[in-house]
Amino acid sequence: MPLVPPYIESLQPYEAGRTIESVRREFGLTHIAKLASNENPLGASPKATEAMRRELEGLNFYPDGGLRLRETLAREYDVKVENVIAGSGSEGIMSNIIRAFLCDEDEVLTTEAAFIGFQVLAKSRGVKYRTVPYLNWGYDLSALGEAINADTKIIYLANPNNPTGTIFTRSQFDNFYKHVPERVLIILDEAYFEYAKDNPRYPDSMHYRYDNVITLRTFSKIYGLAGARIGYGFAHEELIRNLLKVKLPFEPSTPAEAAGIGALGDKEFLHRSLEVNARGIKYLTAGLEDLGLSVVPSQANFVMVPLPSEQDAMRVFNELMAQGVIVRPLKRFGLPFCLRISIGLDEDNKFCIEAMRNSYAASLGTSHVT
Numbered sequence: 001m002p003l004v005p006p007y008i009e010s011l012q013p014y015e016a017g018r019t020i021e022s023v024r025r026e027f028g029l030t031h032i033a034k035l036a037s038n039e040n041p042l043g044a045s046p047k048a049t050e051a052m053r054r055e056l057e058g059l060n061f062y063p064d065g066g067l068r069l070r071e072t073l074a075r076e077y078d079v080k081v082e083n084v085i086a087g088s089g090s091e092g093i094m095s096n097i098i099r100a101f102l103c104d105e106d107e108v109l110t111t112e113a114a115f116i117g118f119q120v121l122a123k124s125r126g127v128k129y130r131t132v133p134y135l136n137w138g139y140d141l142s143a144l145g146e147a148i149n150a151d152t153k154i155i156y157l158a159n160p161n162n163p164t165g166t167i168f169t170r171s172q173f174d175n176f177y178k179h180v181p182e183r184v185l186i187i188l189d190e191a192y193f194e195y196a197k198d199n200p201r202y203p204d205s206m207h208y209r210y211d212n213v214i215t216l217r218t219f220s221k222i223y224g225l226a227g228a229r230i231g232y233g234f235a236h237e238e239l240i241r242n243l244l245k246v247k248l249p250f251e252p253s254t255p256a257e258a259a260g261i262g263a264l265g266d267k268e269f270l271h272r273s274l275e276v277n278a279r280g281i282k283y284l285t286a287g288l289e290d291l292g293l294s295v296v297p298s299q300a301n302f303v304m305v306p307l308p309s310e311q312d313a314m315r316v317f318n319e320l321m322a323q324g325v326i327v328r329p330l331k332r333f334g335l336p337f338c339l340r341i342s343i344g345l346d347e348d349n350k351f352c353i354e355a356m357r358n359s360y361a362a363s364l365g366t367s368h369v370t
């Protein structure tokens, strides 16, 4: 009997993107733009950090398991506290979903090259992991509906999707939902919900609740709290009750919980972040397209750029890094010929286009691009 199960042995530990400091040191650079992890370039919500600081005096006490945040969210969204869960990032809750609901013979179904965090969590449970290909870089919901079988237990959908940035609409979801038996749990990951919510084509799942759908959201993105680890979810009370059984009793931490509550009241920061992002998406998309690159239209805080080959993607990634622009190669997601570029401040985006012009147009010639 091996010490490590084969499905764990075959996984790779998560590699965080390069830090600003390590790139600065390696290349002797002064100016770095970190556009690799879909973080908020404006920093954290000031109301969140203020609330977090206020909690520091009480660190000798154990947290309340997220109750205060759950109550705040229940009031804000007009649901019962029994319908809300809080955790260490939305990934923390995803991990609890996997632990609570999957049995050895169950299967997980999602799109190819799904959000890497979900891939790792599901594969680490050792169950069968099935995917269907993208359709125009979005979820092929018809194919997913047809792929459901008697063993399917969890379907994972991210809307907007990471890494492609695409969304599906309410009617696409409703048509798909007709094919989903009640025994199948749908994880609807809305980590980038705030960036898409004003798009009339985007369906906010809080407006159409189903008993077998868990909506997950996070403070890591628009509220700039990725380092605090705080996320939340909404679902039928029976699902939440079972998640609470497996959740670590003292997550989220007290400062993270306070930061989440503070962030919810920071509408000014939310609006400023949306403005910077909308301007950045427009600028980056146009700038990259001007260089002859194709850019997948994005509803989130990043854009995905498919290149002609994996070699091209890695060359551009390395050349950008040598100039101080850190982007994300998507080989580990399952798209080795693609790069993902997070939206930065105006000056970061400008710097990125300049670096891309140097590395891509110069080395390949734009005629090479399809």
Ligand SMILES: Cc1ncc(COP(=O)(O)O)c(C=O)c1O
Binding pocket: 037, 038, 088, 089, 090, 091, 092, 115, 117, 158, 161, 162, 189, 191, 217, 218, 219, 220, 226, 229, 230, 231
């Ligand atoms: C689709 C998606 N879901 C979840 C997460 C993780 O969010 P959190 O920081 O709340 O764990 C990310 C982060 O990149 C993401 O892209």
